[in-house]
Amino acid sequence: MSNCDSCPSKGKCGKNEAECGVSQIPENRIKYVIGVMSGKGGVGKSTVASMLANELAERGYKVGLLDADITGPSTVRLMGLMGERAYSDGKHFLPVETKNGVKVVSLNLMLENESSPVIWRGTLMSNCVIQFWNEVLWGELDYLILDMPPGTGDITLTVMQKIPLSGIVMVSTPQDMVSMIVSKAINMAEMMKIRVLGIVENMSCFICPHCGEKIRMFGESASSLSERAGLKLLGELPTNPSVSSISEKGLGAVDEIIKRDFSEITDNIISGLE
Secondary structure, eight states: GGGGSSTTTTTTTTHHHHHOOOOTTTOOOEEEEEEEOOOOSSSSHHHHHHHHHHHHHHOOOEEEEEESSSSSOOHHHHTOOOTTOOOOOOSSEEEOOOTTOOOOOOOGOOOTTTTTTOOOOOHHHHHHHHHHHHHBBBOOOEEEEOOOOOSSSHHHHHHHHOOOSSSEEEEEEOHHHHHHHHHHHHHHHHHHHHHEEEEEHHHEEOOOOOTOEEESSSSOOOHHHHHHHTOEEEEEEEEEEHHTTTTOGGGGGHHHHHHHHHHHHHHHHHHHHO
8 A cells, every 4th residue: 555545645746755855755645734923922722733633533523633833832731631651652653532532642742741842943944844744643534633833934844745735724812913913824824735724713713702792903804815815714712711711621611602603614725615
């Protein structure tokens, strides 16, 4: 069996295996690989990636989550895996599974102390992400979600060149400066011929708990950014205390408004891949 058989591109990318970095583990059969990207830190990219992985798993899909943000990994906390450790069986790295079956790999699962800094140069960080892709026993997955690092540097470039992405979800917030930086990430994806599935606007508004009015505290909406870029607005997530408490209370603490909104976002992402 060709390794291309287990790749989302099914050998249609025109690259050979040395160029692509397709997983060398025959057991790894991954249908869709989705990158979650922003181009900027602090906009909730890791939160969106973790919520997407969790929502897909809740729907019965087989899901993996690869934390490619090497110097700022946060998926371990967001997925409620503090204190867990990834390990090797002598042949492959084995991911850590959440209670609902999401397979997670992050550098923070390999550190003795989660606050220990990773002081590596770009090439080493990029190689680490490719190891996560090539040497982790993911098995059969419907979706592998990549929490990508901020910016358009070494790791992001390596991911786009070496991992067969089915599409990218962009995360933005309603601020003109953020929109400008996210535009750089969108343009990078287009230059690399990677499909952008659309934009998720995080912190879109504040919903008054008394009257339900939507208060837009910031400036430009992502709908304006999506229109300019010719992309779909996948959905909006309001500023909500239950989201900021995920790292302490877990994804189960998210309130019904966020669950409803994110369910619609997930529907849009799934339909965009088909």
